[in-house]
Amino acid sequence: MGSKPDAAIPSDPSDRRFGEEGGRLSYGEYLSLPGLLSQQRPQSEAPDELLFITIHQVYELWFKLLLHELESARDAMFAGELWRARHLFRRVHTVERVLIEQVDVLETMTPQDFLEFRAKLAPASGFQSVQFRELEFLSGLKDHRYLGRLRDATDDELARLRRRLDEPTLWDAYLTALSQRGLPVSDDEIMGSLLSVARDRRSYDDLWQLAEDLLTHDETAAQWRTRHVRMVERQIGTKSGTGGSTGAPYLHGRTGLHYFPQLWELRACL
Numbered sequence: 001m002g003s004k005p006d007a008a009i010p011s012d013p014s015d016r017r018f019g020e021e022g023g024r025l026s027y028g029e030y031l032s033l034p035g036l037l038s039q040q041r042p043q044s045e046a047p048d049e050l051l052f053i054t055i056h057q058v059y060e061l062w063f064k065l066l067l068h069e070l071e072s073a074r075d076a077m078f079a080g081e082l083w084r085a086r087h088l089f090r091r092v093h094t095v096e097r098v099l100i101e102q103v104d105v106l107e108t109m110t111p112q113d114f115l116e117f118r119a120k121l122a123p124a125s126g127f128q129s130v131q132f133r134e135l136e137f138l139s140g141l142k143d144h145r146y147l148g149r150l151r152d153a154t155d156d157e158l159a160r161l162r163r164r165l166d167e168p169t170l171w172d173a174y175l176t177a178l179s180q181r182g183l184p185v186s187d188d189e190i191m192g193s194l195l196s197v198a199r200d201r202r203s204y205d206d207l208w209q210l211a212e213d214l215l216t217h218d219e220t221a222a223q224w225r226t227r228h229v230r231m232v233e234r235q236i237g238t239k240s241g242t243g244g245s246t247g248a249p250y251l252h253g254r255t256g257l258h259y260f261p262q263l264w265e266l267r268a269c270l
């Protein structure tokens with residue numbers, strides 16, 4: 001017993017395996033782990049601060065991926081490659097559901113344990129998440145007032161947000177996809193075109209499904225906002241936020257936002 005080598009574990013490091021010719025990279029090098037794993041710097045001795053930092057960093061990594069995929073989906077719609085946009089939206093929706101589920105992990109922290117380090121965070125706040133605001137702008141919710149309210153943003157971050165304000169949105173790209181199929185998209189005509197798509201799925205099923213993908217993106221974003229405000233109520237109740245807002249009341253005010261209001265209006269006309 002125990003003398004037979006386990007076939008699942010490579011025994012001889014000099015063995016050449018798939019793709020190793022000339023290979024130099026290790027797991028940790030490929031993933032830049034020494035850098036990544038040295039980026040958690042708690043401001044206190046509180047045991048739960050590592051959880052708090054980790055969760056937020058994971059969110060920002062997913063935000064980065066979402067921006068990448070949504071940009072590609074937008075560009076695919078402009079290029080008339082609707083199948084590719086739909087493929088990317090499936091990934092986007094799956095990641096967005098993970099973002100909602102992740103709240104459960106942070107809710108294993110009690111409010112008492114949060115209070116051990118909350119004061120150390122102020123005036124930092126999720127309000128200052130540049131990538132979150134980029135996602136909103138790219139999705140069509142462009143509110144330039146946020147630029148003025150971002151304290152301590154770097155020049156690079158401000159430039160990124162200004163670029164997003166100037167750039168076409170997912171909705172602009174969808175309108176282009178409609179017009180490429182001969183459907184009019186002026187303000188007066190758009191609802192008629194959306195109705196044509198909805199009522200003639202034999203001709204326009206790809207455009208209908210794409211609109212459903214946009215709507216799912218909108219809906220999952222709204223679900224995250226609702227989940228976030230519940231977590232906030234659970235953690236800080238009616239206290240105001242470290243970012244200077246009223247806290248839960250401010251966040252409640254944003255739960256009814258829509259990225260694509262016309263797709264919601266359409267429901268009433270069907």
Ligand code: HEM
Nearest residue numbers: 059125126127129132232235236241242243244245247254
């Ligand atoms: C203990 C957990 C959390 C609490 C108590 C909390 C609290 C708050 C509060 C009070 C605000 C309003 C701005 C302010 O005045 O500070 C806010 C905004 C925000 N938070 Fe959180 N948050 C928590 C976790 C998270 C997590 C895990 C994320 C993920 C990235 C996040 C992202 C955001 C974003 C993006 C905003 C801006 C929302 C908007 O302007 O619509 N928060 N949060």
Ligand SMILES: N[C@@H](CC(=O)c1ccccc1NC=O)C(=O)O
Nearest residue numbers: 121124125126127240241242243
């Ligand atoms: N705004 C939160 C603090 C907070 O949650 C936070 C602080 C720094 C960085 C990100 C945060 N997450 C969401 O707002 C609060 O008022 O307690």
